[in-house]
Amino acid sequence: MTATSLEAERVFLRHDGVDRDAVRDVTLRVEPGEILALVGPNGSGKSTLLAGLGRQIQPRSGVVRFDGEDARRIRTRALARRMARLPQDPACPEGLTVDALVHMGRHPYQRFGHGTSVEDERAVRDAIVSMELQDMRSRGVDTLSGGERRRAWIAMVLAQRPEVLLLDEPTAALDLRHQWQVLDLLVQVNRTRGTTLVISIHDLEQAARIADRVAVLYRGRLYAVGAPEKILGEETLLDVFGVESRVLVEDEMLYVRVQGPGDPLRSL
């Protein structure tokens, strides 16, 4: 599968009915095949930026380019075959089975009134295997545990066979073991298929561990972007999160020890 880039150029984003931009003047290029982690405090614009990159919200000004082309020019269905996005906590209808949910991932490929193709079935099976859901295919999504449910949703977007995958806090509200399970599976997807991943995430150590680069958002603006060990320094944490901390890098692992809350120093 070809790796695909995604770019935002001087993008301003705002939600319907709000007269303030949630994302301001962000220019960011997601390189083909990389894992980019979006980090930042609550309300810093991570989810909004993901929605903008995924064309869920149109930029008020600026351009989002998918594979070099203005995303507005690409038809919704055509885009959905190449880029998938997963909101943080999507609502699932009562009684829908895992199998049915993952099949929905094939929607952008299916013509009206036609049956499920061999290709569809293969993509669904691959997605279910890669999220380790084989034993739960006929279970209702609403009967699964939090971690299983998250995997079911990720399987749905994987069945889309996207080149670019945008995930909004895929580890939120999961226990430690399931957080790592989900992240490991996502890294595997990136390694085996070359899928470009953009993931918003709160845990900085996890972000550093899985991401090639980290983008730090602060009050709707891009504060910094680059390799995790370069970006996630003590100064950044003080500026952006308002915490005094010690950051250690050991054997290419990054450790953050937070010492206590302070006041955000700079207003950007």
Added chain:
Amino acid sequence: MKRWVARLRIQLQRLRDHPRWSASLLLALLVVSFFVSVGSGAVEVGPLDIPRALLQEEHPDHTVVADVRMPRVAAGAAVGAALAVAGVLLQTVVRNPLADPGILGVSAGAGLAAVATLIFAPDRAAWVPFFAFLGALTTVGLLLALSWSRGATLSALRLVLSGVAVQAIFIAAMALLTFAFAERAPAFAAFLVGSLNGLGWQDFALLAPPTLIGLAAAQAAARPLDVMLLDDATAGGLGMSVKPARLAASSLSALLAAAAVSVAGLVGFVGLVVPNAVRVISGPEHSRLLVRAALGGASLVLLADTVARTLIAPLELPVGAILALIGGPTFLGILWKKLP
């Protein structure tokens, strides 16, 4: 009682893993309903006698069965199937199990248009379903506009309350028209409650084409309809243009509801009771739900009509009254469960 109901529900839910069983069960129910409905009345006809009475013109019950009961049963089944599927579609469009063409005033919109056509263009009776469709479509559009608060998701409370208000206005308009033009208006009371009394083959001929088109189109759209069950952001990410899809599905619902209303009046609650009951044994996927809802809706209307005809015979009650007696409590039950 509550525990017993919960236990029954769990048992019924096991049918979800056996889709053939649930379909066969509902098909059997429809066949039974058919024989009961055709056989009951002032002249009782046994199940074995029905085929003979239907095919042999010299049979003593031929006229009753072939010219009176059969068209009524055929129309009743079509009305039931159309309303049940219209209910499924509306519930999917607004993602709320309380939606029903009757409750939301869609039927009333169709009814007003139908009554107006009968009064102002009495020689255009064949056009009634078409104008009823326009009335229903306008109502659906109005409801969606009223209950989608800007940018946000659809509010169930807003929807139901808008429906109540819209329905009150349409019924008032219908009442004014029928009183002002009493000599040309249809039997208002029966129309308002919904009734199959006196339906003939010409009514069935009016009803069948839009019903068949509606049912077939809904079944063909089963997979996109599944996607519409997800929230807008997720459905959009799957490549669905949510607003046009929603408009298409509600038009289909309006078509089916209007077809039913044009011949039977404002038969209520079928679209509420049947989809919610059938979902227990079929699950939410439309490929299974739609067919089973159509079978269940047809059976329910036939059985309710049989009760309506025989309860205090020779007087014929309107079928809508019987259905409302079943549907009202169901509505309350869902409301009780869903709202805090």
